[in-house]
Amino acid sequence: MGAARAILLAAALAVGAAMSAQAQILSFHDLDGWEEDDQRAALKVFQDSCDLLKEPEWGPICKFAAQAGESPASARKFFELFFRPLLIGTPPALFTGYYEPELRGSLTRSPRYAWPIYARPPELRDGMQYHSRAVIEGGALRGRGLELAWLEDPVEVFFLQIQGSGRIRLPDGRVMRVGYAGKNGHPYRSVGKELIRRGTHTPDQVSAQAIRSWVRSNPGTGMNLLETNPSYVFFRRLPDLPPEKGPIGAMGRSITGMRSVAVDPAHNPLGAPIWIEKAGRNPLHRLMVAQDTGGAIKGAQRADIFFGTGDAAGDAAGTVKDGGRMVVLLPIDLAYALYPEG
Structure with missing residues (x-):
């Protein structure tokens, strides 16, 4: 929870200045599909993490939400009574998708399970630049007992890091849940863009699959491609x-498929x-809650939609790279304080 509180605090300090400079207040009639969405699921998700919102404008709203x-x-009606929609930044947005993979693995290394996922090294501090992906994959952490589990495929290790969480089914049938514990401090670099740069794919051909x-x-050359992204994620x-x-x-709370979204x-x-x-291809008009972040999620009109758990969710999430628009709902007093001329 310490990391979660730090993220919340940093967001609270930064978001006011960023939004007040480029926000436009809308009405709910401006939201395409608002009347058709069933906001009950979004309300439940909002309730689940509302107690973490410490700014004074949120307190009364959280009580009414309950x-x-x-x-x-x-x-x-709850959202319409207590919130105002704000368009921050300039559309089109960029929407992508992520999910929680289910993978096969083992707690011990074997010829089948030979690719480790690592716990966070104790010497790694937040903001510190640590070993790059290539150095870690080359064995920098080998033999230190930091291996949480071993997977079948280095590609799945890479994509588990991109997703940030997963379920690992062990040979005895047990399932181990793992989540994000930190990263090595190197910037995220898209391997999809690298494939385009190399000329092997066009932009419309790039997807997780x-x-x-x-x-x-x-x-x-495939392993070399993965190493062009120096960012590396550790798990717990x-x-x-x-x-x-x-x-x-x-x-620091569980996220919900098709109702939770990662934002900047x-x-x-x-x-x-x-x-x-x-x-x-599959338009989506619905209310979600900003409950997550991501290394590649940068900008006011940028969001990563959580599609859920398992292969079907992964298939759906892996092909999403769409435009559109995203609008944040803020408490009325906060919305007009940040954008008084609205």
Whole structure:
């Protein structure tokens, strides 16, 4: 929870200046699809992390949220009574998707399970630049007892780090939950963009599935491709996380499939409801809650939608790279304080 509180504090300090400079207050009638969405699920997600919002404007709203009715009309009315929609930044947005993978692994190394995921090294401090991905993959942490588990495939180790959490099914049938514990301080670099730069793919061909396929078909150069992203993520066991709950997000609470979204907290505050208008092949118009962050999620109109757990969620999330618009809902007093001319 210490890391979660630090993220919340940093967001609170930064978000006011970022939003007040480029925000426009809208009405709920301006939100495409607002009347058709069932906001009950979003209200439940909002309630789950509302107690973490410490700014004074949120306190009364959290109390009313706990008393809101259970019908779709009651949930919608709650948001309309206590919030105002703010458009921050300039659309089009960029929406991507992420998920919680389910992978096979082992607590011990074997010829089948030969690729480790690591716990956070004790000497690593927040903000510190540590060994790069290439150095770690080259064995810098080997033999220190930091291995949490061993997986079948280095590509799945890489994508587990991109997702930030996962479920590992052990040979005896037990499932180990793992979550984000820190990173090595190097900037995230997109391997999809690297494939485009190398000329092997066009922008419309790049997806998580395409990257997996290319790396597996080109083992040597494929590993070199993964190492062009120097960022590396460490994990921790989550032994007390119930199987019906989603992974832990940046707020320190479980996130919910198709109702939780990762944002840039410098522009959109963690814990706030976010209205999503995603274009593309499978349009999505619904209310979500900003409960997570990500190394590649930068900017006011940038969001990563959590699709849930398992292969189907991964297939859906891996192909999302769509435009549209995102609108944050803020308490009325806070909205007009940040944008008085609205």
